[in-house]
Amino acid sequence: MKVKKYTASSMPEAMKQVRSELGSDAVILNSRVVQTGGFMGFFKKNSIEVIAAIDPDTEMAPKTVSLDKPKAYTQPSIKAEGPKTDFNHDKKRTGLSLTPVADKELLKEISQLKEMLKSSGSTDAISLPEPVSRHLHHLRNQDVDQHIIDELSGVLLEKWYLNGAAASEDDVAEWSAEAIQQRLAELSFGGVSFKKKFVNVIGPTGVGKTTTLAKIAAECVLKHQKSVAFITTDTYRIAAIEQLKTYAKILDVPIEVCYNLDDFKAATGKFSQYDVVFIDTAGRNFRNQKYVDDLKDVIDFNEEMETFLVLALTSKQKDMEEIRKQFSLIHINKYIFTKLDETSVYGSMLNMADKFSTGIAYLTNGQDVPDDLIGASPEITANTIIGANNYE
Structure with a gap:
């Protein structure tokens, strides 16, 4: 080149x-x-x-298209199968190698091209190969942060020219998924670690904390054969207490309702012989710091605790960021993102993980207990964003 x-x-x-x-x-x-x-x-x-x-x-050089007027992006339809999702590309079909051998001069020219792209400040001002342009536009529609898109564009252009500028849109999507996975690789992913006795879910009202907690508890009982107990501090809503009591009865596990820190300490002592104790908290307006302080008055966060922050993908990212910052005094181990089935835009998962260096425990895509719970991974997160997974 x-x-x-x-x-x-x-x-x-x-x-x-x-x-x-x-x-x-x-x-x-x-x-x-x-x-x-x-x-x-x-x-x-x-x-x-x-x-x-x-x-x-x-x-013939590849056709180019301005990002201002991209063509529609067609998402591949691959059913999610949890952590076993396989997104390996069929190299025989394309005849392309993902690790091509290139001479030093070509690599030098590609490096210069990436620097030019970086110095331009944004992909907006550059005409790109059509499959690359379409995919970057798709990422924009997914609300992926612009600085991440700009960095991915350099990776995709390098792959494009190393492969002789003859790649398909599927190839570009695969390269993008691989790059996103690498970006997330250093973060902690996956569900309950079983390294700590207490699992606490916190978050704003309406994100589905209680239902999600029941799904995780059911998975621990049915899949991992763990002894489980519930503690709820959500004393603001009688319906929430009754809902969790119903789940406890179905799973045949005990439950304690705690109104203050003394109640909480008594309950944790009572459940000392159980493998995992799940803690449900009140859904309040956590943009108000007072409610975060109230939460700390009820729950002893110094206990051996794994804390998940539950966020709904139907929420605005700005609101998610405000909520995350409000919990800055509480150590958040991982996120749980709910309501995948209620939206088609998933970029905030990548943005929130990337901005706060926090991994993802679970994704939920429905109300069914114990179903509709997906253990998260960098691969599933990337494939969801680029459109490889179809949650119906």
Whole structure:
């Protein structure tokens, strides 16, 4: 691949230079107005700077499309199967290698291309290969943060040109999924660790904490054969207490209602012989710091406790961030994201994990107990965002 910068007095003149040297199949990567000439800072004139590229080993350079007018992105339809989800691509079908051998000159040119992309500040100003452009637009529709999209664009362009600019949209989606997984790889994922005795779920009202808690408890009883008990501090809603009592009766596990810290300590002592004790908290307006302080007055967070913050994917990310910051004095081990079945936009999972360096324990996609609970992983998170998993 050959990449070159041109400066001319006008766009037609710049295009003339590009066609003359690189040919009509050249790809315009970026263009901008720059100031040239002048004397002691005065009398400068506007010029056009164009960055163009051509792959000499390809008969025809890939078509490009502006991100302002992308074509519709078609999501692959792959049914989620929990942590066993397999997103390995069939290399025989495409004839492409995900680890191609490239000469040093090509790698140098790709590095220069990524630097040019980085210096432009945003993918908005650049014309990209069509499959890459469509996929980045899809990520935008998923509300993935722009700085993450810009970083992914560099990865996708590198993959694109290393593979001879002949990749399909499926290939681009796979590369994107791999890059997102790598971004999340250092965070802690998966459900209850069983390393701590108490599992606490906290979060705002209406996100489905009690139902989610029942799902996790049922999984521990039925799948892991653990002895389980419930503690609820949600004394603000009689319905919430009755709901958890119903789940406790179905699972044949004990439950204690706690109104203050003394009640809580008594309940934890009573359940000392159980493998896991699940704690349900009141759903309050946690944008008000007072309610977080009230929570600390009821629950002893110094106990051996694993805490999950429950957030609904139907919420605005700005609200999620405010809630997360309000809980800054409480150690959050992982998130639980609920209501996947009530939205088609999942980018906030990646954004929240990335911004606060917090992994994800579970995803929920319905009200059925013990079903509709998915143990999270970087792979499932990435595939959900790019559209590989179809939750119905």
